[in-house]
Structures are given as structure tokens and as C-alpha cells.
Amino acid sequence: xxxFYREGRQRYGVLMEGKHPVGGQWNFDxxxxxxxxxxxxxxxxxxxxxxxxTQQVIEQVKSSHYSSYGAVEPFRWGVTRTQALQxxxxxxxxxxxxxxxxxxxxxxxxxxxxxxxxxxxxNLGLLHPLEVVQAAEQAYFDxxxxxxxxxxxxxxxxxxxxxxxxxxxxxxxxxxxxxxxxHTQPLPNFFWDANQTEMNCLHQTLKQVESMAYAHxxxxxxxxxxxxxxxxxxxxxxxxxxxAAFIDAYDWVMQTNVIGMGQFADGGILASKPYAASAxxxxxxSDYCKACRYxxxxxxxEKACPFNFFYWDFxxxxxxxxxxxxxxxxxLKNLDKxxxxxxxxxRQQAREWHSQNC
Numbered sequence: 001x002x003x004f005y006r007e008g009r010q011r012y013g014v015l016m017e018g019k020h021p022v023g024g025q026w027n028f029d030x031x032x033x034x035x036x037x038x039x040x041x042x043x044x045x046x047x048x049x050x051x052x053x054t055q056q057v058i059e060q061v062k063s064s065h066y067s068s069y070g071a072v073e074p075f076r077w078g079v080t081r082t083q084a085l086q087x088x089x090x091x092x093x094x095x096x097x098x099x100x101x102x103x104x105x106x107x108x109x110x111x112x113x114x115x116x117x118x119x120x121x122x123n124l125g126l127l128h129p130l131e132v133v134q135a136a137e138q139a140y141f142d143x144x145x146x147x148x149x150x151x152x153x154x155x156x157x158x159x160x161x162x163x164x165x166x167x168x169x170x171x172x173x174x175x176x177x178x179x180x181x182x183h184t185q186p187l188p189n190f191f192w193d194a195n196q197t198e199m200n201c202l203h204q205t206l207k208q209v210e211s212m213a214y215a216h217x218x219x220x221x222x223x224x225x226x227x228x229x230x231x232x233x234x235x236x237x238x239x240x241x242x243x244a245a246f247i248d249a250y251d252w253v254m255q256t257n258v259i260g261m262g263q264f265a266d267g268g269i270l271a272s273k274p275y276a277a278s279a280x281x282x283x284x285x286s287d288y289c290k291a292c293r294y295x296x297x298x299x300x301x302e303k304a305c306p307f308n309f310f311y312w313d314f315x316x317x318x319x320x321x322x323x324x325x326x327x328x329x330x331x332l333k334n335l336d337k338x339x340x341x342x343x344x345x346x347r348q349q350a351r352e353w354h355s356q357n358c
Contacts, residue, residue, distance in 0.1 A: 002027065004166070005159030012130065014137055014158060015151060022140075027155065028100070028148035035284050036105040045112045046090040047076035054079050069192055070210040070245070077120060077247060084121035088132060091116040092139050100149030104218045106201075106286035111208050115216045116153065119248035122161070133158050156217075167260070167270060168252035176255050179235055180267035181318055186358045187228075187237040199306060200292035201282050202227060213247035218285065221275055225262025227307065230276050230314040231354070235265035273327040276314055279307040300345045306353055313350040316343060 006026050009015060015022040050058060054075065062072050078084050095114045102113060121127045133154050140150040168175075190197035194206035205219045215224070220242075228238040239258040243249045260270035283289040283296035294305040299312060315322065315335045322328045335343075 001159060001163045004163045005155055008158045008162060012133070012158070014133055014154060015140070015147075023147045023151070028151050029155075031148035032100040032103050032152045033285075034101040034105065036102060036107045036287060040102065040105075040107060040110070040113075042107075042110055042113055043094045045117055046087055048078050048083055050075055051079070070213065076212075078126075081126050084118075084126035087117060087121060088127060088135060091118065092135050096136060096139060096149060096153060097143070097145050098149065100146060100152045103152060103216075104285055106205075106216075106219055106223070106282075106288060108204055108287055108291065111212065111214070113216065117214070119253075122157075123248050123250050123253060129157055129162065164256040165252055168256050171266070171269060175266065176239070176251075176259060177236065178259055178265045178267070180265050181229075181232070181263075181321070183229075183232040183263070183265075184234050185232040185354055187233055187241055188357045190357070191238075191241050198293050200294075201286060201288035201307075204288055209245050213245060215246075220257070221262055222277060222281055222285070225258060226275060226277055226281075227310070229263050229274060230307070230310040231350075232310075232314070232317075235259050235263035238263065268325070273325050274322070276311060277307070278311040279305040282307060300342060300349060304349060309346045309349045310353075312338065312343070312346050316347065 006021075009021065009026070010019070058072055058075055078087055095116065099114045099116075103115070105113065107113070118127060118132060122129060122132065136150050136153050139145055140147065188197070190202065191206065194203050194210060197203050197206070201223050205215050205223045208219070209215050224242075225238065227233075228235075235258070239254055242258050243251075243254045246254075256270060259265045261275065264271060264274035279289065279294075279296035289296040289305075292305070293303075295303040296305050296308075298304040299308045312335065315332060319332060319335065323332060
């Protein structure tokens with residue numbers, strides 16, 4: 001993706017000084033990973049009241065069986081080109097200047113943070129990707145904005161989004177059925193009802209999806225997809241849920257992001273390693289663990305966070321396959337240091353969780 005992104009920058013002349021990137025480097029991702037510390041002064045998103053036609057559709061949905069999941073109202077998303085442009089302008093003026101540092105952070109009660117909320121409008125065709133990229137670039141030059149924030153946002157659109165769309169057209173027709181790890185666990189019921197889980201990170205994220213059909217990219221990848229991956233849930237079941245639950249869902253979006261990036265079910269066509277992590281990542285990048293009944297440091301026992309015992313159980317179950325993934329060698333060495341008795345307890349706890357929750 002990095003080389004694809006650089007070629008796109010050069011082709012369209014985005015953040016370029018001749019043949020060289022503005023700022024002397026292509027990627028400022030290392031500056032955009034701050035954990036949420038202290039009081040964050042987050043901007044308010046721009047929402048809209050439904051017009052007559054939208055209200056008519058809402059009433060139709062409420063009277064059908066499709067209203068069995070999530071909250072139909074309030075529906076505050078834009079539905080027109082004019083409204084989409086207002087959302088874009090709001091992001092450029094209000095959120096983009098400080099978008100970068102906390103774009104990976106997760107905070108209780110903060111559903112949008114500094115995120116653009118543009119994906120539904122882009123995927124519907126109400127906005128063109130290049131006009132979004134150029135608006136961000138123009139703001140950088142006009143207002144001398146922080147380069148790491150602007151470059152980080154442009155990379156999400158010109159880089160990641162377009163790379164995913166291109167990959168979708170490239171892969172074989174059987175891509176949606178890929179299951180490299182042969183995961184077959186059913187989707188837990190709490191994905192359809194957040195009140196059924198005591199894991200606060202999942203509860204907070206799933207409640208948000210129920211209310212607004214949206215969660216930002218780290219909630220999707222490192223909470224929802226990560227949990228599905230390490231607990232062995234069928235990649236097709238979790239992809240179908242994403243497709244049903246999110247307002248920006250399309251085949252090309254969810255198949256590449258969930259089957260490929262989130263579940264590594266394609267065996268490495270898209271990513272160079274599985275995006276698997278323990279509770280340590282969730283604890284570092286969010287405040288969710290503070291109000292959770294589970295401990296982010298416990299791997300076994302009553303207080304053990306499922307992210308922990310599932311993470312180590314995942315590494316153990318797939319040790320042979322993962323040993324061929326070069327970036328996993330260091331992590332697998334840590335697994336080798338674990339006492340046999342603890343590993344046996346981790347395996348048992350993982351099995352018991354599935355018998356109680358699936």
C-alpha cells in the first residue's frame with residue numbers, strides 16, 4: 001500500500017514539491033499514534049434533520065423486519081450532495097487541523113473524535129475522493145496546518161481507500177470465501193445486542209454501532225475485527241455482520257477490510273501480518289479498560305480479559321502458520337517463554353468462553 005500511495009501522490013501532484021514529498025518524507029504515521037491522556041477538547045460533528053423523503057424511508061424501515069437491529073432514529077446523516085459538501089467543509093475547517101495525533105485513540109462517550117465521517121458520502125458517490133484529497137491539501141497550504149494531520153488524512157483516502165478498491169478488482173472471485181486460519185466459531189450474540197457482553201471495549205463500540213451505524217477505523221480493526229480474529233470467529237460471519245451493521249458498507253469495502261485486513265483470511269494477499277493484539281493495545285489507546293470488570297494485565301483467572309487469553313491461544317493454535325510470517329517471529333518467541341501450565345489454562349479458558357457465549 002505504501003508504494004501504491006506514493007505513486008498516487010506523484011500521479012496527482014498531491015503534497016509534492018517537484019519529485020519530492022512536502023516535508024521531505026512520505027509518511028508521518030509515527031506522529032499520529034498518541035494515546036488519549038487528560039481532557040480532550042473534541043469537536044462536535046455536523047448532523048442534519050431528516051427531510052420529508054428521508055422521514056418516509058425511516059417510517060418504512062420501522063414498519064419492516066429490518067428494524068430488528070439497532071436504532072432507526074434518530075437518523076442524522078446527510079443524504080444529498082449539498083449536505084455532503086457541508087460535512088467536508090466542517091471537517092476541513094474544524095477537525096483537520098488537529099486530526100492527526102489522536103486518530104487512533106478511543107474514548108468513552110466520544111463517538112466521532114476528530115474523524116471526518118465522510119466514508120458514507122464517498123461510498124455513495126456524493127463526494128469524489130480526489131476533491132476530498134485536494135480540499136485537505138489546499139487547506140494545508142492556505143492555513144499552514146500540521147503536515148502530519150493532513151498527510152495522515154490524505155493517506156487514508158488516496159492511499160488506503162483507493163488501494164482497497166483496487167485490490168477488490170484484482171483478487172479472484174473466491175476472495176469472500178477465504179479462510180486461511182480455518183476459523184469456524186459462530187458470531188457471539190452480543191454483536192447483535194451489546195448489553196450481552198461485560199467487556200467494556202466491545203460494549204462501548206457495539207453500542208455506538210447500534211445507535212449510529214458507525215465506528216472509526218481503530219474501533220473496527222483493533223476492537224471488533226481483532227476480537228473476531230483471535231477468538232476464531234468465522235471470517236464470513238463477521239464480514240456479514242459488518243456489512244449489515246455499518247452505514248458505509250459495500251462489498252468492496254467490507255471484503256477487503258474484514259476478510260483481508262481484519263481477519264487475515266486471505267493468507268497475506270493484503271497485509272504482511274495478522275492484526276492481532278492483546279488487551280495491552282486496548283488499554284494503551286483507550287480509556288475502556290478503566291471501567292471494565294476484566295483486568296487488562298491478567299491472562300488467566302476470573303479477572304482475565306478475553307483479549308488476553310484469546311490472543312495467546314490464537315498464537316498457540318496457529319504457531320506453525322504464523323512462524324512463516326516474518327513479522328511474527330519476535331512475538332512467537334514470547335509464547336515459547338510461557339510456562340506450560342499457564343498455556344494449558346489459557347487454552348481451557350478460551351474453550352470455556354466459547355461454550356458459554358456462542
